[in-house]
Amino acid sequence: MxxxxxxxxxxxxxxxxxxxxxxxxxxxxxxxxxxxxxxxxxxxxxxxxxxxxxxxxxxxxxxxxxxxxxxxxxxxxxxxxxxxxxxxxxxxxxxxxxxxxxxxxxxxxxxxxxxxxxxxxxxxxxxxxxxxxxxxxxxxxxxxxxxxxxxxxxxxxxxxxxxxxxxxxxxxxxxxxxxxxxxxxxxxxxxxxxxxxxxxxxxxxxxxxxxxxxxxxxxxxxxxxxxxxxxxxxxxxxxxxxxxxxxxxxxxxxxxxxxxxxxxxxxxxxxxxxxxxxxxxxxxxxxxxxxxxxxxxxxQGAKTKMSASDENSAIFLTDTANQIKKKINKYAFSGGQTTVEEHRALGGNCDVDISYQYLRFFYEDDEKLAQIKEDYTSGKLLTGELKAILIAELQKLVAEIQKRRATVTDKVVEEFMTPRPLKYNF
Missing domain, CATH: 3.40.50.620 (HUPs)
Known part of the structure; x- marks a missing residue:
């Protein structure tokens, strides 16, 4: 240029x-x-x-x-x-x-x-x-x-x-x-x-x-x-x-x-x-x-971001509790070892494990998250157990959003999208 x-x-x-x-x-x-x-x-x-x-x-x-x-x-x-x-x-x-x-x-x-x-x-x-x-x-x-x-x-x-x-x-x-x-x-x-x-x-x-x-x-x-x-x-x-x-x-x-x-x-x-x-x-x-x-x-892993165009790469806000469970169990990339024995001995890799990475975004308790990382890295926590923690967390989060969304009518959307003065203190 x-x-x-x-x-x-x-x-x-x-x-x-x-x-x-x-x-x-x-x-x-x-x-x-x-x-x-x-x-x-x-x-x-x-x-x-x-x-x-x-x-x-x-x-x-x-x-x-x-x-x-x-x-x-x-x-x-x-x-x-x-x-x-x-x-x-x-x-x-x-x-x-x-x-x-x-x-x-x-x-x-x-x-x-x-x-x-x-x-x-x-x-x-x-x-x-x-x-x-x-x-x-x-x-x-x-x-x-x-x-x-x-x-x-x-x-x-x-x-x-x-x-x-x-x-x-x-x-x-x-x-x-x-x-x-x-x-x-x-x-x-x-x-x-x-x-x-x-x-x-x-x-x-x-x-x-x-x-x-x-x-x-x-x-x-x-x-x-x-x-x-x-x-x-x-x-x-x-x-x-x-x-x-x-x-x-x-x-x-x-x-x-x-x-x-x-x-x-x-x-x-x-x-x-x-x-x-x-x-x-x-x-x-x-x-x-x-x-x-x-x-x-x-x-499927951290090389790409979650995409709406690939439903198997994403958890949607319309997914049911069962769909969330199936997607996590089937598709969530694991940082664990091949066998239970190897995992207990060598531990998991939180840097690549998608279940742990998702918890970093949504799990509110810092102390419990740190303990999850320690347990997974040491091999105390297995991949299936880590996925179970994530599944419960995401099921709760999505259910709460779905409950609130059910109250959002077309009229409410129109109110948010109507040009109008907003309340602020300047």
Whole structure:
């Protein structure tokens, strides 16, 4: 990429320094990794080389973000006055961009908001989709700030060969799953792109402002688009970037441009917002801040993340207790030994055992989790016993969500998705 392209007749202007920023994110059109990194991580493909999954330390260096340190977690606890979420204490949310600046704003009493989202490609979310929403709910309660949740039904129409109607239906069903996580309606606005773009001219205006600030070469370098990709895909990143600008929500923030957002998301979504961080200052807005999570692995192992397109790789929020049991027993990759005798003697490997890895995400008791790890590593706890612990935990979690979801009617979804003022204290 070069910095020589100039705006003519409203054309895109290359952003100073953006080429160097985006160079680190290059992927080829076929999703192949760069020469420097054998893990594939982009918004559409995640594949690790090692059995333990993605090398996150290498990914931090490759993406140019910062590690969330124990000192930063301690500062967050001090500012909010509540214990850190287990996903944060256990390093599952492991890196950030400008989290320190957000904590500075909180200390100074200056406003910010939360922004996260979901690409609705299936009628039911799975456990991996649940992780960022669980953490976002904790952030909303800890910081007492408004939250916007984007449902990118347009993205899934472009990438998944869904009809517009199918994508919109998936968005509504996913909204019910999200609401069942327990979000506060007075502080949460959920919107789907297909409908909100027509409801809010300012949202589309911001999309246009962002899209004019990015060249095609920059988009190719950032996302790996090829000549055969439809132009809708090439334009879509500007739609995912627009919620980072507070004026995209005039019913919440009016015309204020001085309110930044904090985005909790899996690290494969980082390219969208690294791009946005280069664009937003030019448009007079703050850069978005981010907190990145590691990937929720597929049942078959940590090399890939759980996927809605492979039902045997995932535990869905619609699965019955029996389905959860069968999937874990049949598909969950084991770090145990071949025989009971070998396992008792050599112990299991928690770094690759999917049952233990899932417990790291959902098991709340730190002391009991540490004991499970010790017992499995020593060989005291067998693989079948470890799977039984996980099965009971996931059956309980999914049953609770299903119970809450049963109360989420179409009217409740409409209330969450109606543009309106939110309750906040700035």
């Amino acid at each position: 070069t910095n020589t392209e100039t705006a003519q007749n409203g054309g895109a202007t290359a952003l100073p320094g953006m080429e160097d920023q985006l160079e680190n994110m290059r992927v080829s059109g076929d999703g192949a990794p760069s020469e420097e990194d054998e893990d594939i991580v982009n918004p559409w493909t995640v594949c690790g080389k090692a059995d333990t999954g993605i090398d996150y330390d290498k990914l931090i260096k490759r993406f140019g973000c910062e590690k969330i340190t124990p000192e930063l977690v301690e500062r967050l606890e001090k500012i909010t006055g509540i214990p850190a979420h287990p996903l944060l204490k256990r390093g599952i949310f492991f890196s950030h961009r400008d989290l320190k600046a957000i904590l500075d704003r909180k200390e100074a009493g200056k406003p910010f908001y939360l922004y996260t989202g979901r690409g609705p490609s299936s009628h039911a979310m799975h456990l991996g989709h649940l992780v960022p929403f669980m953490f976002t709910k904790w952030l909303q309660e800890a910081f007492d700030v408004p939250l916007v949740i984007q449902l990118t039904d347009d993205e899934k129409f472009l990438w998944k060969n869904l009809t517009v109607e199918e994508a919109q239906k998936c968005a509504v069903e996913n909204a019910k799953d999200i609401i069942a996580c327990g979000f506060d309606k007075e502080k949460t606005f959920i919107f789907a792109d297909f409908s909100y773009i027509g409801q809010c001219p300012q949202f589309y205006q911001n999309i246009a402002l962002i899209s004019r600030s990015i060249t095609f070469n920059q988009a190719k370098g950032c996302f790996g688009f090829g000549d055969s990709d439809c132009i809708g895909k090439i334009h879509f990143p500007s739609i995912e970037a627009a919620p980072c600008l507070a004026t995209s929500f005039p019913h919440i923030f009016k015309k204020r441009k001085d309110i930044p957002c904090l985005i909790p998301c899996a690290i494969d979504q980082d390219p969208y917002f690294r791009m946005t961080r280069d664009v937003s200052p030019k448009l007079g807005f703050h850069k978005p801040a981010l907190m990145h999570s590691s990937f929720f692995p597929a049942l």
